[in-house]
Amino acid sequence: MNDRARPRHGGDAVAEALQAQGVACLFTLCGGHISPILSAAKARGIRVVDVRDEATTVFAADATARLTGRPGVAAVTAGPGIANTVTALKNAQLAQSPVVLIGGAAPTALQGRGALQDIDQRPLVEPHVKRCFKVGRVRDLAPALMQAFALAQAGVPGPVFVECAVDLLYDEALIRQWYADAAGKGLSLADRALRWYLNRHAAKLFDGSAAPAKLDVQVPAVPVAGAGALARALEALRRAERPLLVLGSQAVVEAAQAERLAEAVARLGIPVYLSGMARGLLGREHPQQQRHQRRLALREADCVLLAGLPCDFRLDYGKHVRRGATLIAANRSARDARLNRRPDVAAIADAGRFIQALAQGLGAAPARWAAWTATLATRDQAREAEIAAQAAADGEHVNPLALLRELDAVAAEDAVFVADGGDFVATASYVLRPRGPLAWLDPGAFGTLGVGAGFALGAKLARPRQEVWILFGDGACGWGLVEFDSFVRQGIAVIAVVGNDAGWTQIAREQVKLLGDDVATVLARTAYHEVAAGFGAAGLLVKHAHEVVPALARARELASQGRPVLVNVWLDKTEFREGSLSM
Incomplete structure (x- = not known):
């Protein structure tokens, strides 16, 4: 249905607030509780980017916020949809990223009565955000969003949650019909009382909703030192x-x-x-x-x-x-x-x-x-020489230091690096040299694994002309592999390099030393490149050192043609980061 031909609904109010804030992309995983928001956003030219895991929506919004300085926005459905974002919300909170999360909810009249996906969402979300807005009337949707954007950026930036119940989002006639059907046509006193209550409830929901909302964008003052x-x-x-x-x-x-x-x-x-x-x-x-x-x-x-x-x-x-x-x-x-x-x-x-x-x-x-x-620079040069010497060591497969030095040499001068992993990514932090401001994204203080796909998605959409690389540890890439489906469907041409040493190496290093046991730290040389190819991306396998340079060049070529790529590199074990366990 043409947007002008259908009745206006609460999703339009939400989309208009997003449009006023200059939101270019809305990250989502669909759900009936939020469908009107997605439809209205699309109708207003906002790109709706759908993914396979709700956590990815918040990670992508987080990356967008970091690279643009403006809040990133995610919308997810009620109950489990909200619950699945909690780790990503906490990561954004501790990283002090301004994110606005819009969540669906059960109908206002049915909350607490066993409705589909109905839980009290405030206690779940509140510890991880600056504020929870629980909107109770259609006319309050846009003002709540405008406040949420301002609050996300004010003072110490962070995520804000806006709960929008499903009966605030569809058009008034449809909601009144839903309530009428729920009340039935019985003639008993209880039936008549229920009809009266639901009619009165609907009137409160939609009271004043026809009046245009004020969409004044507030830009919080930057705190300046005395x-x-x-x-x-x-x-x-x-x-x-x-x-x-x-x-x-x-x-x-x-x-x-x-x-x-x-x-x-x-x-x-x-x-x-x-x-x-x-x-x-x-x-x-x-x-x-x-x-x-x-x-x-x-x-x-x-x-x-x-x-x-x-x-x-x-x-x-x-x-x-x-x-x-x-x-x-x-x-x-x-x-x-x-x-x-x-x-x-x-x-x-x-x-x-x-x-x-x-x-x-x-x-x-x-x-x-x-x-x-000069003293510090001399030390730096000495350490660089040590790393170069360690990178020259040969093994059965690929030396991770040598791999990362080659990647540093070939990546574009505008490349953005996304870090998602333990030992492999920590090694990369010693070797890779980001090219300019805001060209490196890692989870931050929370140390969250699984940020890679969402961060890369947000980064590529914020900077579509720049080369985006994901550095995956083989443990961490397990969270992001499914999003290669999203990359392919959305035309997001990122390059992922998986450092595959068949283990949770950062944990194993100290666990084996202290406990003499590698339990739960052993992985396989899994064919991650074949999984990516199964989703329609390009998958490349590198087992030996001489294959590294051609594979990285091929990956860049494929990405420049608009195709996402995963390069699965079999790594040798090294002692580069012995004694690196953090507490």
């Missing part, structure tokens, strides 16, 4: 002999500011380690950027600036920073700024903007910092 914190930080830097900057994902939450942030970091002249979404901020070969021996550098630095990351397990709960150093923490979250280690200067503000303000206030970097930077 003058006192900025002055104290500048004073500490001017005194410093060995300053160090560690930049995390929150520093690049304003995607549009990434280039300005890179320029500011360069002007500061402080040696810098980049982590999470900040990886690649300075390009591949910037002289200030350090990649190795971060723990040692933190212990030697006399002034440490943590911008957009907390002292969690990744910094050994603050113990990597020596007690005598001046610690400056810039973070939108007061809790994160003080987590495990109280800073000498706390700038509760956007970390990226704080770095820009510091660069403007500091002026030229003191000449005495050059020797410190």
Whole structure:
């Protein structure tokens, strides 16, 4: 039916709010509870991207948010549909990604009475989002969505949930007929009371729904550091002999500011380690950027600036920073700024903007910092030489370091890397050099496996002209394989490289050493490429080192023709990451 020919319904109100927010893609797995939203979104030119697992919808929305700086949007059906998103929601929350999840729900008059897929969804979702909106009237649908977008971006970004019951989404005449059929035509007092109640309930649902909603887009103010914190930080830097900057994902939450942030970091002249979404901020070969021996550098630095990351397990709960150093923490979250280690200067503000303000206030970097930077660069070069030597070692199959060095050499200069795995992906973080800002996506602090397919889907749709690579561990790829069906159907030409060492190697390394048992850590040399081919993608198998370069070249060629590709690479075991278990 033509959109103009059918009666207006609540799905139109939702779609109009999405359109007002500039949403280009709506990620979904279909369900009768949300069908009107999908139909109305399509009618308004919003691309509806359907996948095979509800978690994928949120992962894809998360990636879109990270790369665009605007909330990504997912819509899933009631009950199990919502339940299946919980891991992805928690991942977005801990990664501080602005995501709007729209969930269906049972009819308002039947909730709590055993309706299909009816559960109390608020307790399930509430711990993992900034707010739950439970909409009770059709006229409140669009305002709730507009508030959700603003809240997702405000302060510390994060996911927001909007519950839309099915009887708010279909047109009024149809819903009234449903209720009339449910009430029946009995003449008893109970029957008449039920009809009266349902008629009154329907009137409340649709009261005022004909009036056009106000679709004013709210852009939350960016939190800026106070003058006192900025002055104290500048004073500490001017005194410093060995300053160090560690930049995390929150520093690049304003995607549009990434280039300005890179320029500011360069002007500061402080040696810098980049982590999470900040990886690649300075390009591949910037002289200030350090990649190795971060723990040692933190212990030697006399002034440490943590911008957009907390002292969690990744910094050994603050113990990597020596007690005598001046610690400056810039973070939108007061809790994160003080987590495990109280800073000498706390700038509760956007970390990226704080770095820009510091660069403007500091002026030229003191000449005495050059020797410190050179010391760290020398260490980096020595570690690179060690990695090169380890990559040259031959084995029965493919050395993972050699594979990743070849991938780093051949990937396009605009390539985006998506990391989904344990040992193989952690190894990649030492070898691969993201080409520019916002060119690396990993799950973040939650360490979630299974993000790869959704992240790649969102990344390719956000940046359709760029080359997108998924780095899959063979354990992690089990979650994403089914989405090759989605890639093929949607024309999403990503390249996946599976590091296939037939095991959950990151766990096995320490488990076998500590317990003498490899139980539940052993996988097979599974033919993942054949599974991808079964979905209509291209599948390539690499068993030996001499096959790597031709396979990567072929994968790029196929992807450039619009075909998704999976390259299944049999890896040798290595000792590169011994002692790497995190707690």
